[in-house]
Structure formats: C-alpha cells, structure tokens
C-alpha cells in the first residue's frame with residue numbers, strides 16, 4: 432500500500448501573504464510529492480511496505496538514507512500542512528494554553544523559544560513542539576528531515592507543531608530573512624488543531 436500526498440484543506444494562495452502561493456505549490460507538489468514517491472520506491476517489496484509511517488520511522492535504520500530522508504520528509508510535511516490554516520494565528524486556549532504557560536512561563540516566552548529553535552537551526556531542518564506523557568511540552572529542532580518519531584535525534588515525544596526551515600519553504604518570498612518567515616508563520620498556526628494533537632498525545 433503506497434503512501435499518498437494528503438489532500439490540502441486550503442488552497443495554495445490561502446496562507447498569503449504569510450506563505451505565498453507559488454511557494455506552497457512547489458513545496459507541496461514538487462518537494463512533498465518527491466519525498467512521497469521516493470519513499471514508496473524505497474519501501475516497495477520490503478517488510479516496510481505494509482507499515483504505518485510512524486512504525487517505519489520509529490524503527491528506521493538511520494543508515495538507510497532513502498527511508499530516513501524520504502520517510503521523514505513525508506511525515507514532516509503531512510503534519511506541517513495540517514497545523515496551518517488561513518483562519519489560524521492568535522493564541523491557544525484551554526488546556527494547551529495551560530501547558531504552554533506551565534512549561535515555558537507564558538505564550539510570549541514559548542514563541543521566543545520556538546522562534547529561536549527555528550532561527551538557530553543551521554542549514555536545513557525543522558523546529559518542533561512535542562508533548563510528553565503527563566502533558567509537559569518540549570521545544571527542539573532536528574536537521575534535514577529527521578523528526579521526533581525517530582529514536583536518538585535529541586527530540587522526542589508526540590509532535591504537535593512543526594515548522595519547516597528549509598530554504599525551499601521561504602526563499603521565494605523571504606530570501607535569506609528566515610526570522611521574518613518564522614514570525615509570519617505564527618499568523619497561520621491552527622491552534623485548534625494543535626490542541627487536538629495535544630489532547631491525543633499527552
């Protein structure tokens with residue numbers, strides 16, 4: 432059973448001006464599409480072919496670059512599209528807000544720490560917000576297409592928010608101004624969806 436690109440719940444231009452239409456189109460069709468087809472090619476005919484993407488990543492041989500990079504790329508972008516919305520932005524409410532305050536002090540402190548993780552990731556990679564059993568939260572970052580589902584990447588727990596800081600995610604609109612892109616991202620975060628993922632993973 433081959434993996435498929437998830438259907439976007441919004442149009443390519445829906446996140447403008449924060450993420451431009453052309454970037455969304457290329458990012459989804461070419462980059463995410465490429466990870467998906469290369470993942471399928473890498474697992475075809477192997478024991479991995481009938482496993483969930485989470486099971487594949489939890490058990491991945493980190494020396495298997497095709498599965499590590501394309502499996503990570505497949506999973507990471509699925510979550511990334513899912514936690515953004517044209518109706519996003521603002522601040523979380525309810526138990527997610529309480530957990531953020533408890534783990535980081537305030538939403539403003541969370542935003543600073545998350546932006547710092549995204550801004551200081553050298554080269555290509557991702558920033559993450561993860562929840563651990565009991566509800567405590569962790570901010571971390573990973574290089575390339577690694578993610579918290581993989582073992583031993585310095586990042587663990589259930590991923591509930593992620594930000595792609597590869598240049599392909601922002602260069603057309605922001606060129607080298609990654610901090611401006613990171614700041615703009617907060618205008619499209621779908622906190623209702625992040626709260627659902629928090630509740631399901633805590």
Ligand code: MN3
Nearest residue numbers: 462595597600
């Ligand atoms: Mn990407």
